[in-house]
Amino acid sequence: MTTYVAFLRGVNLGPHRAVSMPRLVELAEGLGHEDVWTYLRTGNLVLTSTQAAGTVERGLARALEEEYGTTTDVTVRTADQLRALVADNPFPDGSASQVTVTFLTADPPPGLEDRLAAMATPAEPYEVHGREVWVRFGDGLARSRLAAGLSKVVGVSATTRTVGTVAKLVAGIDKRAG
Template sequence: MTTYAAFLRGINVGGAKKVPMARLRALAEGLGYSEVATYINSGNLVFSSTKKPATLERELASAIKDEFGFGVDVCVRSQAGLTKILAANPYPDGEPSKVTVAFLAARAPAGAADRLATLAKEHEPFTVAGTEVYVHYGQGLGTSELAEKFAKLVGVSATVRNVRTVEKVLALMG
């Protein structure tokens, strides 16, 4: 058994795509996952399974569509992978609520860094690292044009969490 975290994109934001966490946990248990837990109401699911990440992503996305009636992108990372992602954070001195990790559905396509650079301000350094993109929003995400247009610029489905949330999810994994 491997412990995984699944990050769901765009649920429970502004009243759209509502997914109650109790129903999400029940759905995951119904798929045969064990040790199921959620962290806050923004689509952070922790569970154990013998299946591979790509299979889990497809399975969860399909089950969510069947259960809730809308599509959701799902990014799955193992406990070991999440530990490495946090260790690789190029902005360890940044305030954890202002440093984000974007979990990409696939490797960042060619030109992603150049597209991000067109909107990144001096106080918004970023690092593209394979299937993750780290951004330090020095003045916060609330007024950042980069944050607002990030998914379109990166060119692949992405779901973003701040480092504090990723740390909490990893702690929940045990």
């Protein structure tokens, strides 16, 4: 069994994208996943499964579409990947609420670095590590042009979380594992 975190993009950010977290747990359990729980109301789902990550992604996306009638992008990472990611944070001195990691569902397209450079300010250093894009929003996310357009800039389906949220997910997984 592998422990995964499924990150749902854009849920519970408005009345038209509402996803019940208890119902999300039921949907995941109905797909055969175990030890299912959520963190926050923003679409962070933890589960264990014998299925491969891609199968978990597709199954959850399909179940959400059937349940809610709308397409929801789902990005899955293993608990081990997330532990390594937190340990390798390229901006360890940044605030946990201002350092973000954007999870891509596919390899980044050519030219991503150039597109990021065109939008980022000097207070927004970034790094691309495989299928993750790290950004330290030194002036905060609220007024950042890069934060507002990052999911379009990366060119593939993606969802962003603060490093604080990812670290808390890892801590929760480790605590439950005992």
